[in-house]
Amino acid sequence: MYKIIVCDLDETLISRDRTISRENIEAIRKATEAGVKFVPCTGRGYNSVHHTTAQLGLFDQKDQYVISYNGGAITENKDERQLYFQGITFEEAEAIYKRGLTYDHICIHIYTPDQVWVRNFYPEEVEYLANRQPCTEIFSDDIDFLKGKEIVKAIYMNTDYSYLKKIESEITDLTGNMDVSFSSNRYMEFNRKGVSKGNGLKRLCNILGVDIKDTIAIGDNFNDLSMIQEAGLGVGVSNTIADMKPLCDVITENDCDHSAVAEVINRYVLNQ
Numbered sequence: 001m002y003k004i005i006v007c008d009l010d011e012t013l014i015s016r017d018r019t020i021s022r023e024n025i026e027a028i029r030k031a032t033e034a035g036v037k038f039v040p041c042t043g044r045g046y047n048s049v050h051h052t053t054a055q056l057g058l059f060d061q062k063d064q065y066v067i068s069y070n071g072g073a074i075t076e077n078k079d080e081r082q083l084y085f086q087g088i089t090f091e092e093a094e095a096i097y098k099r100g101l102t103y104d105h106i107c108i109h110i111y112t113p114d115q116v117w118v119r120n121f122y123p124e125e126v127e128y129l130a131n132r133q134p135c136t137e138i139f140s141d142d143i144d145f146l147k148g149k150e151i152v153k154a155i156y157m158n159t160d161y162s163y164l165k166k167i168e169s170e171i172t173d174l175t176g177n178m179d180v181s182f183s184s185n186r187y188m189e190f191n192r193k194g195v196s197k198g199n200g201l202k203r204l205c206n207i208l209g210v211d212i213k214d215t216i217a218i219g220d221n222f223n224d225l226s227m228i229q230e231a232g233l234g235v236g237v238s239n240t241i242a243d244m245k246p247l248c249d250v251i252t253e254n255d256c257d258h259s260a261v262a263e264v265i266n267r268y269v270l271n272q
Contacts, residue, residue, distance in 0.1 A: 002269055003210050005031065006041040006067060006201050006227055007261060008219035009052060010132070010184055012237055013040070015257045018131055020055055027262035028056050031269050032064075039204065041067040041197050043183050043223055045152070046075045047114060048133035053077060069111065069152045070181060070191050070223055071200030074207070084203055085113075086192050087152040088178065090143075095174050096154040096190055097143050103167060109135075109155035110143060117143070125157055128186070154190040164188040181223040185241075189223060198226025218264055220256065235264050 007013050014020055028038045038056065040049055046068040053059040053066065062078040074084040093110055097119070100108040108119045118125070121137045129135055158164055161182070168180055168188060178190045197219075205212045217224070217231035220240045228234030228248055236248035237260035245251055254260040 002036060002214055002216050002232065004037045004039060004201075004205070004208070004215040005265070005269070006039045006197070006204075006215065006217045006231065008197075008221070008224045009040055009042045009044070009049065011239060011256045012218055012220045012224070013256070013261050014052070017257070020052065021259045021262070023259035023262040025055060027259075027265040027270070031265050032057070034270070036269055037064065037208075039065050039067060041071075041200065041217070041219075041224075041227060043068075043070045043187070043189060044133050045069060045111060045113065045116070046073060046080065065204060067197065067200040067204060070183075070189060070195060071197045071203075071226075072152050072191055072195045073113075074200060074204055083207060084200075085150075085152075086195050087150055088154065088190065088192050090147055090149075090151055092174070092178065092190075093146070093151045093154050094143055096156075096171075098141070099171055099174060100156055101141060103156075105158060106167070107157035109157065110146065111152040111154070112146065112149050113152060117146070122157075124159070153192075153195075156188045157186050159186045161185065183221045183223040185221070196226040197224055198228075198230040201227045201230050216264065216268060218261060233268060237261075 046066055058064045064077040066075050072086050075082050100106050107122050107125045110117045116135045117138050118135045119138050177193050179193050181189045213232040215231045216233045217227040218235045220237050234249045236251050237256055238252050239255040252260040252263050254263045
């Protein structure tokens with residue numbers, strides 16, 4: 001029997017119109033009532049998913065969890081008790097930030113535990129992030145104001161995936177101690193090496209004493225691939241990136257706009 005479902009949020013559980021379907025909410029409620037843990041697993045910060053966990057009936061609940069920052073943090077929902085955290089150094093973030101300024105039309109995010117600092121906050125990115133997470137726009141060519149603060153990760157944003165891949169190949173001098181991943185068809189993300197959603201799932205299983213074979217992972221993009229490949233059942237929703245689909249155990253019939261998560265729960269958890 002599956003004991004844990006780890007699930008990506010944007011474009012997986014959450015529809016493109018930024019809502020969660022009634023079918024998804026009801027299926028998750030039934031799964032949790034049956035003793036299965038439903039764990040949001042996101043590249044966003046923990047404080048950005050409160051609305052989602054509230055909708056799912058998981059907010060501030062004991063023995064319920066969130067994996068955030070692509071595996072950089074694991075938090076128990078009750079009192080936001082942090083079980084694991086791993087970020088990048090200020091020097092690494094500063095180097096990524098300053099190199100990003102040399103490229104055309106790159107929006108740069110620097111994540112601290114309670115805030116996202118954004119340079120080159122282009123209108124399309126403002127619109128995309130609306131109601132997703134709190135952001136503060138910055139205009140300086142340095143991030144000295146973040147010295148001494150915990151920094152979780154950094155991001156480059158551009159909707160041209162080939163442009164981001166080109167940049168990735170040109171900045172390997174900066175990324176030797178980092179894991180680089182891609183998400184939402186717009187982000188290149190920089191985490192500490194060894195930080196991934198897959199490793200986040202393994203750490204949570206170790207904390208809870210659950211065999212990873214008894215887990216399901218659901219996602220849609222390359223930053224989800226590590227957890228999809230680690231889980232007992234790795235599921236891509238039908239809007240999953242085409243190159244990633246052959247690497248999933250299962251592809252749903254439905255996409256993120258048509259309750260794909262409910263499809264997985266109903267088939268593999270409630271009716272297994």
